[in-house]
Amino acid sequence: DAGVIQSPRHEVTEMGQEVTLRCKPISGHNSLFWYRQTMMRGLELLIYFNNNVPIDDSGMPEDRFSAKMPNASFSTLKIQPSEPRDSAVYFCASSRGQRYGYTFGSGTRLTVV
Amino acid sequence: RKEVEQDPGPFNVPEGATVAFNCTYSNSASQSFFWYRQDCRKEPKLLMSVYSSGNEDGRFTAQLNRASQYISLLIRDSKLSDSATYLCVVITGSGGGADGLTFGKGTHLIIQP
Numbered sequence: 001d002a003g004v005i006q007s008p009r010h011e012v013t014e015m016g017q018e019v020t021l022r023c024k025p026i027s028g029h030n031s032l033f034w035y036r037q038t039m040m041r042g043l044e045l046l047i048y049f050n051n052n053v054p055i056d057d058s059g060m061p062e063d064r065f066s067a068k069m070p071n072a073s074f075s076t077l078k079i080q081p082s083e084p085r086d087s088a089v090y091f092c093a094s095s096r097g098q099r100y101g102y103t104f105g106s107g108t109r110l111t112v113v
Numbered sequence: 114r115k116e117v118e119q120d121p122g123p124f125n126v127p128e129g130a131t132v133a134f135n136c137t138y139s140n141s142a143s144q145s146f147f148w149y150r151q152d153c154r155k156e157p158k159l160l161m162s163v164y165s166s167g168n169e170d171g172r173f174t175a176q177l178n179r180a181s182q183y184i185s186l187l188i189r190d191s192k193l194s195d196s197a198t199y200l201c202v203v204i205t206g207s208g209g210g211a212d213g214l215t216f217g218k219g220t221h222l223i224i225q226p
Contacts, residue, residue, distance in 0.1 A: 042218035043157070043200070091156055098204055098214065101147055104156035 002026075004105035006092050012111045018080040021108045024073055025094030033102065034067055034077050035091040043091070049075065082112045116140065117203050119217040126191055127225050133187040134220045136201030145204040146184045148175055150197045151219065157200055160186075188222075196224045 005024040013019055025032045033048040047057040049069045057067070064083070069075040079086055089109050093102040118137045126132045138146075146163035161168065163175040163184045174187040184203075188195055198219040205215075 043216040045214075099145055099162075101149075101159040101162070101202075102157075104158070107156050 004092055004094050004103050006090075006105035006108055008108055009106060010109045010111075012113065013082055015083055015112055016081045017112075018078065019082045019086075019110060019112075021077040021079075021090050021092075021110070023075045023077070023092030023105060025075070025092070026103055027073065029094035029096045029103070030072075031095045031097075032069060032075050033093045033095070034075070035093065035104075036088045037091060037107075038088045046077070079110075082110075084112045087111050117201060117215045117217040119199075119201060119220045121218060122221040122223075124220065124222045125225055126222065128191060128193055130191055131187065131189045132191055132222065133185055134199065134222075135183045135185045136203075136217050136220075137181075137183040138203045138215075139182070140203070140205045141179075141182060143182075143203045143205045146175075146177060147202040147204075148173075148184075148186050149200040149202060149216075151200060152197045157216075160199070191224045193224050193226060196222060198222070 004026055007022045030051050034046040035043050036046055037043045046059045047067045048055055052069045052072055065079055067077045087110055089107045091104050091107045093104045095102045116139050148160040149157040150160045151157040161170050161175050163177050165177055167176040172189045176185045198221045200219040201217040203215050
């Protein structure tokens with residue numbers, strides 16, 4: 001099992017540019033989550049999907065953030081336009097049920113300058 | 114009171130010692146609990162679930178105290194490789210996905226030679 005695969009691992013971009021983060025969940029996991037982690041705020045849930053359907057996006061900070069899951073094996077998180085305060089590590093995680101816990105990807109370290 | 118609270122540490126512990134730390138939660142309806150481990154610049158990884166009766170996995174013991182609303186993690190015979198941040202997870206909802214799932218901000222543990 002390859003685990004949850006995220007790309008890119010690192011992204012440095014200029015303020016105002018569009019950023020797209022990608023995630024491939026573990027096959028057979030029906031839930032997918034996008035988290036953001038910073039020193040100040042810890043892990044924050046941005047949005048999650050069940051069976052490719054967005055269930056709760058209340059954690060998405062602003063309209064500049066959007067997420068899609070066109071099929072069971074792929075999801076994107078897009079930031080447009082990006083701002084320096086978006087700099088953080090963005091994790092994708094997948095799960096086959098709460099009681100089994102979550103498996104996280106290696107994360108994308110985003111720096112907006 | 115925050116939903117899930119952890120002492121951020123750091124806990125500096127000599128190799129071979131026993132160390133324990135707690136995680137308190139505010140919602141008495143919380144149902145499921147986990148400990149995750151996160152190494153520096155890595156993703157969180159599931160360490161162990163916390164069962165009502167307590168559970169042990171090698172040098173690690175997790176316990177739940179419902180009356181006082183906290184979970185604990187005890188590490189015996191600590192190793193240098195145990196140095197990491199330990200995150201607790203509390204689940205309140207019984208629904209799927211991330212309903213009622215909250216991560217603590219983590220306790221930083223440093224094992225010293």
